[in-house]
Amino acid sequence: MNTASAVRAPRGGQSPILSIKGLSKRFGGVAAVDDVSLDVFPRETLAIIGPNGAGKTTFYNLLSGRMKPTSGTIMFDERDITGMPAHRISRLGVSRSFQINNIFNEMTVLENVEVAVTAYRGDSRRWLNLASRNRRVRDEAFELLARLSLSGLADRRAGVISYGDKRLVEIAVVLATRPHLVLLDEPTAGMTPDETQRVMALVRSLAADGDYTFLVTEHDMQVVFGLADRILVMHRGRRLVLGSPQEVRAHPDVRKAYLGDEDEEIAP
Template sequence: MTDTTTTNESGPVLQIRDLSRRFGGVAAVSGIDLDVAPRETVAIIGPNGAGKTTLYNMVSGRLKPTTGTLTFEGRDITGLAPHRISRLGVSRSFQINNIFTEMTVRENVEVALTALHGWGKRWFNVATRAKPLQDEADTLLERLSLSELAHKRAGTISYGDKRLLEIAVVLATRPRLVLLDEPTAGMTPQETKRVTALIKSLAESGDYTFLITEHDMDVVFGVADRILVMHRGEALVVGTPAEVRDHPEVRRAYLGEEDEEDAEETAS
């Protein structure tokens, strides 16, 4: 197997240049520039329709940009197919349908790990008896605080735990850039708190670089090193949480209007 873990530590992990995407007459994303440094957690926020998901889909390859370039670890990935981008080390969370419900929590992580090691499904039973793989599965389950649920069938665990398992499966592919699209969407306040704390600890471990889209401002300000605020497809401001919080335009365009709505959404 080729070693895919080598990173260019000096340069940005992800470089977004003048990225745009139009849908007919709608400029969903317009001229976005962003550098994401190694081990950084960048959150993309903005009101509904701001272009967050469109931007995210271009990074993961689901959508082709109308203009602009995407560079991952110095390599041009603009317009590459999703599986190719993922193979290069960019992993995105899918919805829960990424999980095998009939398998145990642990087996789900092991399958992802065997795929990584190139053993394939046929070798699953043999491969999962290998000590290094077991250790890696244990470590991941521990990091996502899923150890106690390891032997439960994935279909039977709570929604919040399923989302955590989904993140464990994503991390099992050893990505160097992790894209999480609204990781706490649909969660109860308790689940949101727990998942936020876990993402924060993963981010602080320095093992990953995260790009997160999220509506929940507690989550955003809790985990992000920097925040890109989008408004009508454009970048309104990029800065630290403190810079963004105090930015008058941001308050007007977003935080001020939506604070209350967000609080209600989180509580429902």
């Protein structure tokens, strides 16, 4: 059980940071996301699970502005962001990591974060001139690396560090845009058990101590049940179950749809 849940779980009267109503995305006659409604509350970690084809990636694409919905609304921090382009949504405080590393392998770890900081400041076209000379940018990038225990890798080329460290650098790049809502897409995929534990500890720390709310898609049930305050189970584009880890673990429809076996238990 996530011991931080009692601290970050939604409380009565708390306004959601993300409110989704009737969200749908159709491709021809096929509904990849079908009438999904959901409220996400500040500083909680919500995991999204479901079998392949459940609609998780499309759902993320709608929230981050990479796709426009067919119908429904997305409210972020009480602002309607439905159909906004990705760069505007990012500016408002929603950032996303991807399943595949999205960093520059030929640059140093520090330079990768400096690029993100500079872009956030609106100077992305001049980052080559600015990043190396702007002490504020450099200091902010170092601070992010220190928070993620990556300071020792600052001057190493990103292409030669371990896979797990690359994923942490990508999270640093995401945090450089100063988001309030972070969409993590399979953050521990391909990691060793030790690397997975590092990422889980980082997300817990950021959610508990910082001004961050997390949505996490993940196939590793140990990660899901170790991190999530609540879990959304999607099936064929629809919201199947939304509840606490304990409620989801015990739900017969989840075992049937997600595991393919009504009698199989989800590991704690």
